[in-house]
Amino acid sequence: MRLPRVAYFPDSFHEVNGVAHTSRNFVAYAKRHDLPFLCVRAGNREPALEESGNLHTLELPRSVASVGMEKDLSFDPVFWRHADLIEDELRRFKPDLLHMTGPSELGIFAAYFAWKLQLPLAASWHTNVHEYAARRLTWLTSLIPGALGDATGEAIEGGALDLSMRFYSLARVLFAPNTHLCELLAQGTGRPCHLMQRGVDTTLFSPWHRTRNGEPASAENPFILGFVGRLSIEKNVALLPRIQQALTEAGIPVRFLIVGHGAEEELLRRELPDAIFTGVLHGAELSRAYADMDLFVFPSHTDTFGNVVLEALASGVPCVVTPNGGPRFIVREDETGFVRNDDEFAGTVASILRQPERLAAMRRNAREQALHYSWDAVFDRIYAAYRPLLCETTSAGASSNPG
16 A cells, blocks of 8 residues: 655744754655655744655745743644645645644644545544643633632643543544543544654754763762752642652752743743753753763643653653653562652652662663664654555545546
8 A cells, every 4th residue: 555645734843842853753654765754834934835756845834923832832723824735735746645733723723624525534632622621721721719719720621631632522533642542532432543642853862961970969969859840830830849858858969850841941041050951952051961960850731741750760860750641651569660640759859869870771781772773763663653544545546537
């Protein structure tokens, strides 16, 4: 069977987040294997169409009317002005299927053109929008006393989840980064769902990039606890100062290395005055930051996978994560990390830092585990899941043109 011609509509590409990271690697995979692939994405320049072999890219600017969702992510309510450009390119490219990543302006376009051109639609779930909605509105629900406030928060989350399921049910096949979400999507939409996990560059992220010496920890040379990601309320970063305080009271010298930006940065700088804040890092600088950590602390309850956890493991850094979300499916308990509730983080970190030989073994295990992940394997499975959709397209074409 021939390879499908895929038109991909990511809701994030140039930004610093998991969706963008996965999308950039998907495009790189298509280019590496010379697959017929069109990526329609948002950018900050004039509309531009680029072609390189079988890879086509249509980049369209967001407008000044865009609403900020994060420091580097926004939603453009007038993105519809690009409709004719997108349709022209779709008709020229002649895709067999469209693939969207979420309910953004790009995802809405993908669903619309799949309907208009009578093409099958695939969709991958990358963000727990319903949980984000509930956490972003805690300022409101906290003003409502007692059980009514809790019920309001649950209603917001439940309503956002229902809307998300309705949107994703427009697709013929779904993808999610962990088995729990796959089951949730399949049940909520009645559509088949396949795993779409993440890969990691084990050359870029490696213990070989470590620059710190092996001297014992002391007040002058503390353990380095790392966090990489968006500094926002849904990442539960407010737990980091609590961990620092508990470890300091226990007499364990630690210092946080925090990579990223976001709305909670001011709070963290105030409560962690000795922490190292690097902002967003890329390439070799990011590699060194990971490798110089002793433990990776990731208290998010909303991440669907946790690319940063996989990058930390590849750097030889064990991870402590929560029992909610995707990261718990990555770490191997007591081998490459720990799955703990919020109030258990500090005790777990203290325990492992007091056992240098065990920590060294976990560092080796973390690296070994990460070596089994590759982006090619991830996207090979995506293309395998496309095959039934290609059969549908071929059959529809044959039935509409019997002669």
